[in-house]
Amino acid sequence: MRYEAPETIEKACQLLAAEAGHARVLAGGTDLLVQIKTDVLDPSVVIDIKKIAATRTITSDAAGFKIGAAVTGAELKEHDALKAAWPGLVEAANLIGSTQVQGRATLGGNLCNGSPAADSVPALIAAGAKAQIVGPEGRRELAVEDVMIGVRKLALTKGEIIVSFTVPARPKHGGDAYLRFIPRTEMDIAVVGCGVALELDASGTCTAARLSLGAVAERPLLVAEAGRALVGTKVDAAAIEAAAAAASAACRPIDDKRGTKVFRIQVAGVLARRTIQLALDRANGKTGATH
């Protein structure tokens, strides 16, 4: 196994595209190193992208934030402006693993590991995040919900790397949240995860809403129907119930050791209700980040 740590994204893409064997991108390594050690993967080269400045920085302007794909969970948590704008996203990233894992694990890695249960992905999708991708053919942008196409399968072509994510500025009356169900309080993989971002007008009517579910299908889902159930309403009990029903209806989960299909479908509805409520409270300025 070779190790490369290029300082430009172009060089990283060249290395990735030119590799005849199996090349893997190394960001935080908290999934990759475990997969190499347990012989799930046997790459011929790992390409460390952390020396590329654009992957390691968070910038902001009037339009919103640009978050490097190799920024760690711990760094996200220390970014006060991002945490104030998108507390659900920062909290989702900080649910992944321990303090030690937080010191290394990245948003880009969480997405590109290709697990349907990745905690930060539904939060990114709800926030309307876009992935900036660089490859041999140039640059392109994909909505995060279009990056993962199946378990361990991405819409990236050979040589392409996600450099960063953009999320918009926080809307005036906007709020987001991410909640997951696990059978303990910490350090576990989501049985179901739910991300919600919504926006209200001055009268409290919902003008935009996005709900995303993790661990209920072969990839994280954007449940457009649930968003539509909230838009135009005051996000009252009936609207939340309709959105929760849409969330449950969108699930196509598997039975596994973490939860049965029936359980996951039911929990998706429960989590949808709770997550919408938390996002709503945040949009109304009733509560900020919980950590």
Place this chain on the structure above:
Amino acid sequence: MAKHHVHTTINGDPIELLCDTGETLLDVLRNQLNMTGTKEGCSTGDCGACSVTVDGRLVCSCLMLGVEANGKKIGTIEGLASGDALHPLQQKFLEHAALQCGVCTPGVLVASKALLEKNPDPTETEVRYWLAGNLCRCTGYDKIVRAVMDAAKEMRSA
């Protein structure tokens, strides 16, 4: 395949070493530098026994390649005591009997030191969440948490 030439700083000392790509920072510390205070537990980032700091950030050394230590400042358990003088955390772990078999202890101490540098006055809940990635199969955690709280108190008044 040529080995990687790594220049790093460990507990303040500049260190040069050669390592293979597949060697983790934990492998390098234990097998090359004979710094066996850092323990190998699960090797998959779940147990925290191999906790070290990298540029001040708490990480599992089993989840980082040795070559990635190039140009970084590494902090290990060997850097806690000053000569024969124990770090207040180490002293409090003895006083509270916060260890039994001791395999998790270096990782817990390194993690606790990182916590107190960031937050000198943590609540018990904050200590428990911070240390959630340091598994101990002996103590039941209570004595560990009490020792960390007591050390924090002493370090604040020092």
